[in-house]
Amino acid sequence: MSFDWSSSEAVGLARVSCAHCLGIGLRRGRAQDNPCGCVLRKIFRSCYARFRACGSKEKHMGRVRLEVMKGSDGNYCWGMKEEEYMADFCLVSKRALEEEEYQLFRFHFLLGADWKLCCRRLKMDRGSFFHNVYRIEQKLGRVYRELQPHALFPLDEYFGGTVRKALPEGYTNVFEWPLPINPERFRALRPPIRKVA
Numbered sequence: 001m002s003f004d005w006s007s008s009e010a011v012g013l014a015r016v017s018c019a020h021c022l023g024i025g026l027r028r029g030r031a032q033d034n035p036c037g038c039v040l041r042k043i044f045r046s047c048y049a050r051f052r053a054c055g056s057k058e059k060h061m062g063r064v065r066l067e068v069m070k071g072s073d074g075n076y077c078w079g080m081k082e083e084e085y086m087a088d089f090c091l092v093s094k095r096a097l098e099e100e101e102y103q104l105f106r107f108h109f110l111l112g113a114d115w116k117l118c119c120r121r122l123k124m125d126r127g128s129f130f131h132n133v134y135r136i137e138q139k140l141g142r143v144y145r146e147l148q149p150h151a152l153f154p155l156d157e158y159f160g161g162t163v164r165k166a167l168p169e170g171y172t173n174v175f176e177w178p179l180p181i182n183p184e185r186f187r188a189l190r191p192p193i194r195k196v197a
């Protein structure tokens, strides 16, 4: 069964000025609506920012905490959540990417090489570099969100801040966001901006 992207989740993550989804976050597919690339990239960038934050928090490294277990009512376990998250982030990404994609992911995102270094090392031009980074961000954003049984995103759920419970049927799909029939006809509104003296 394919993952069901809710329109309310997607709209909250979409880029308001996105020319593809117009800020709605979903794009109409043949069988079902698909999350827009801007939503997937946003998910990737949130997870990556958290990965970097975990890595830079040296003083917290190795600290063991008592945590509520996911999906349970008041069961606790001992865990090192930040280390687990960093390991999950690396492992899940490695599993999801092709060998060449992973090379770029490792150099750029894990080792912090900028585009110039990556281009020299991986023998690609600037255009291909950014194109591939976009593709990798979208691919991984989807994987992080759709991962079963415990997705990396939303981060607060991963880190045990909230536990998602299935809502009663009457509360789900309260309304649907209307999708544009032909997105090409609509463009994001960009009024001319004048500098105020």
Ligand SMILES: [Zn+2]
Pocket: 014, 015, 018, 019, 020, 021, 022, 023, 024, 025, 036, 037, 038, 039
């Ligand atoms: Zn979009």
